[in-house]
Amino acid sequence: MIELKNITKIYNSxxxxxxxxxxxxxxxxxxxxxxxxxxxxxxxxxxxxxxIGMLDTFSSGEYFFDKTDVSKLNxxxxxxxxxxxxxxxxxDFALIDEYSVLDxxxxxxxxxxxxxxxxxxxxxxxxxxxxxLANKYVSxxxxxxxxxxxxxxxxxxxxxIILADEPTGSLDSKTAADIMSVFKRLNDEGKTxxxxxxxxxxxxxxxxxxxxxxxxxxxx
Amino acid sequence: xxxxxITLLAFKKNTFTFILVIAQLAVLFxxxxxxxxxxxxxxxxxxPFKPVFNxxxxxxxxxxxxxxxxxxxxxxxxxxxxxxxxxxxxxxxYDVMSFTNGEYTVYSVSDDIYAxxxxxxxxxxxxxxxxxxxxxxxxxxxxxxDGTDLKLETSGALTASTYIPTMMSLSSQDMTAGxxxxxxxxxxxxxxxxxxxxxxxxxxxRLSSGFLIEFKSDTxxxxxxxxxxxLTVPTTEIAENTNKALKKxxxxxxxxxxxxxxxxxxxxxxxxxxIFKESERRNAVLWICGYSRAGIIGVQTVGIALxxxxxxxxxxxxxxxxxxxxxxMVIGINLTFENxxxxxxxxxLLSAISSVVPALKCRKVSPAEYIRRAL
Numbered sequence: 001m002i003e004l005k006n007i008t009k010i011y012n013s014x015x016x017x018x019x020x021x022x023x024x025x026x027x028x029x030x031x032x033x034x035x036x037x038x039x040x041x042x043x044x045x046x047x048x049x050x051x052i053g054m055l056d057t058f059s060s061g062e063y064f065f066d067k068t069d070v071s072k073l074n075x076x077x078x079x080x081x082x083x084x085x086x087x088x089x090x091x092d093f094a095l096i097d098e099y100s101v102l103d104x105x106x107x108x109x110x111x112x113x114x115x116x117x118x119x120x121x122x123x124x125x126x127x128x129x130x131x132x133l134a135n136k137y138v139s140x141x142x143x144x145x146x147x148x149x150x151x152x153x154x155x156x157x158x159x160x161i162i163l164a165d166e167p168t169g170s171l172d173s174k175t176a177a178d179i180m181s182v183f184k185r186l187n188d189e190g191k192t193x194x195x196x197x198x199x200x201x202x203x204x205x206x207x208x209x210x211x212x213x214x215x216x217x218x219x220x
Numbered sequence: 221x222x223x224x225x226i227t228l229l230a231f232k233k234n235t236f237t238f239i240l241v242i243a244q245l246a247v248l249f250x251x252x253x254x255x256x257x258x259x260x261x262x263x264x265x266x267x268p269f270k271p272v273f274n275x276x277x278x279x280x281x282x283x284x285x286x287x288x289x290x291x292x293x294x295x296x297x298x299x300x301x302x303x304x305x306x307x308x309x310x311x312x313x314y315d316v317m318s319f320t321n322g323e324y325t326v327y328s329v330s331d332d333i334y335a336x337x338x339x340x341x342x343x344x345x346x347x348x349x350x351x352x353x354x355x356x357x358x359x360x361x362x363x364x365x366d367g368t369d370l371k372l373e374t375s376g377a378l379t380a381s382t383y384i385p386t387m388m389s390l391s392s393q394d395m396t397a398g399x400x401x402x403x404x405x406x407x408x409x410x411x412x413x414x415x416x417x418x419x420x421x422x423x424x425x426r427l428s429s430g431f432l433i434e435f436k437s438d439t440x441x442x443x444x445x446x447x448x449x450x451l452t453v454p455t456t457e458i459a460e461n462t463n464k465a466l467k468k469x470x471x472x473x474x475x476x477x478x479x480x481x482x483x484x485x486x487x488x489x490x491x492x493x494x495i496f497k498e499s500e501r502r503n504a505v506l507w508i509c510g511y512s513r514a515g516i517i518g519v520q521t522v523g524i525a526l527x528x529x530x531x532x533x534x535x536x537x538x539x540x541x542x543x544x545x546x547x548x549m550v551i552g553i554n555l556t557f558e559n560x561x562x563x564x565x566x567x568x569l570l571s572a573i574s575s576v577v578p579a580l581k582c583r584k585v586s587p588a589e590y591i592r593r594a595l
Contacts, residue, residue, distance in 0.1 A: 056588035083510025
């Protein structure tokens with residue numbers, strides 16, 4: 001479970017040109033939720049997602065991840081939690097082009113032994129229906145296929161939460177629908193899915209919508 | 221294993237850049253080893269001669285031409301006398317060796333063979349160095365243990381300017397005292413000394429086919445004959461002159477040392493930055509996938525270490541090839557212990573800087589900010 005209490009994020013707080021990206025954000029996401037965070041460009045939704053994913057720190061407030069106060073964790077522990085419990089999907093896929101699909105999906109499995117690693121990665125790839133692409137290079141794939149690889153990588157560690165930042169932003173509507181169905185299926189399997197989007201069509205497929213504007217929640 | 225795999229995959233992405241960087245590193249190691257070799261060589265070439273410089277040392281120059289169709293070992297008095305009688309101008313003494321049983325051997329060769337035995341005088345100013353031993357000729361008689369006389373023409377008095385010359389780009393590891401004299405002239409220098417003054421270097425001189433004539437029984441007579449030319453300059457003065465010459469030569473060498481050092485430092489920093497820039501996207505992806513800051517820096521360091529290892533192998537292979545082809549003297553590199561230490565330190569420095577550069581870059585940037593910039 002994720003719980004944010006009065007979270008603020010100020011960039012360059014000690015400088016003249018400081019910018020407040022988030023202001024008093026409070027909400028909770030329960031296990032198994034399928035949630036969309038929507039807002040215009042620059043509203044702070046990606047910043048919020050990064051804070052939830054522990055890729056960014058917050059200036060003030062409290063953030064509890066499975067009842068653990070994130071602000072009290074050191075960087076190593078945060079990395080471990082991220083590796084084990086959170087899967088990230090980015091709009092631009094964040095894949096390494098010169099790696100094969102299998103190699104990309106295996107990246108988060110670094111502490112695991114090689115044979116088991118491959119087995120787990122192939123299982124995740126199969127789940128996304130791209131097993132035949134396993135040995136292809138990412139640069140040879142279409143946008144939809146790349147996003148499936150990104151999702152396979154996000155779920156390979158069997159995390160409880162999947163965070164997606166504009167996952168359909170670079171895709172055509174048909175492929176976007178396919179990708180959304182993948183997220184829906186993962187949510188049905190019990191994973192918590194949080195999607196940041198500015199596309200209402202995508203947000204409407206989620207069970208819950210949190211709308212933010214100028215760094216504040218306007219509806220949830 | 222995983223980090224090595226990630227590194228190798230990164231190499232694959234920018235093969236050309238990494239080949240360039242590895243080649244640059246290899247050149248850097250060669251340059252650095254050259255620098256160390258050149259510095260170490262100065263001491264190395266002088267040290268074998270230090271013990272020889274004592275009051276019992278004389279430098280003489282032979283003008284006896286011995287006729288012999290090829291190298292000859294003469295072990296009987298009769299043949300020796302016959303040989304000495306047949307001395308002709310076109311042959312030169314190659315070596316004279318004495319043995320503990322009182323026998324001695326004279327080797328002589330034709331000019332052609334002699335020329336081929338001499339080391340190529342590719343670099344350096346050996347001519348002037350040899351000249352420093354003095355040239356005024358004067359015939360002296362050398363008395364061998366069995367009573368045979370051999371007339372040698374002395375090189376003349378050691379002068380106040382006498383010193384052991386430096387030999388730029390000559391591989392001192394392979395250089396022996398004999399080589400030192402081979403390189404000198406078409407005419408030969410001979411070191412005359414007694415056993416005690418040679419000490420542990422006796423074998424060294426013998427192996428090098430140095431022109432060693434050992435006084436076993438007629439030491440006093442021989443030195444009496446030579447004292448006018450050989451003992452006019454205190455040996456400490458020769459050592460001092462040599463040290464001065466080394467320092468002077470070193471001063472000339474400092475710009476090269478400085479340039480190489482600057483290239484090494486700039487090269488290391490540039491390589492670290494290039495690799496880091498090339499790896500930014502990969503690092504961002506690693507961060508997304510749960511790697512820690514330390515883990516990413518670790519991957520970076522392993523990458524550099526791997527490239528450094530490859531570069532060292534390439535530079536060693538290059539040296540090996542040059543050595544096999546007999547051209548190692550062209551770059552004047554010796555693989556000495558000092559070289560190994562300096563190369564090792566450079567590798568450590570490279571790894572340290574390559575860790576520091578990303579660490580500085582990542583220090584205040586949050587993963588999110590880093591990812592935003594890199595992707």
